[in-house]
Amino acid sequence: MKRLILFAAAAALLTAPAALADPGQGKGHGKDKHYNSGPPGLSDKPYGMPPGQAKKMWRQGERLPRAYYVETRYVIVQPQRYRLAPPPPGYRWVLIEGDAYLVRRDNGLVAEVIANAIANLIR
Numbered sequence: 001m002k003r004l005i006l007f008a009a010a011a012a013l014l015t016a017p018a019a020l021a022d023p024g025q026g027k028g029h030g031k032d033k034h035y036n037s038g039p040p041g042l043s044d045k046p047y048g049m050p051p052g053q054a055k056k057m058w059r060q061g062e063r064l065p066r067a068y069y070v071e072t073r074y075v076i077v078q079p080q081r082y083r084l085a086p087p088p089p090g091y092r093w094v095l096i097e098g099d100a101y102l103v104r105r106d107n108g109l110v111a112e113v114i115a116n117a118i119a120n121l122i123r
Contacts, residue, residue, distance in 0.1 A: 057099055057115070064101060064108040069094050076100065082117045 058064055068074050069092065076093035079086055082100055087093055091111060094101045100117035101110050 058110050060110050062110050064103055069103045069108045
């Protein structure tokens with residue numbers, strides 16, 4: 001009888017970690033590609049911005065999110081390629097969704113907006 005109880009206890013201990021390791025296909029534990037990637041609407045947006053924010057066009061006097069004027073992939077290094085004037089000291093041109101923004105380097109304040117700067121290349 002003791003052996004039977006010891007065997008049952010050992011079998012329960014050996015199978016318990018395997019049962020806990022696989023959470024199954026329940027809600028929130030699926031094996032899809034979006035698991036732990038954030039909310040579905042924000043996973044594909046730059047820096048997890050809300051969908052409305054990712055397509056927003058800022059106006060003069062507003063501030064851009066820091067990621068846009070600090071990240072080099074948004075900064076326009078050669079403004080003459082887009083027919084833009086060289087930025088004044090302390091400012092830089094930033095290209096977001098085809099629109100060019102002249103922003104202050106220290107706080108992202110928008111000084112000028114050129115809508116459809118990429119379309120201007122064709123003209």
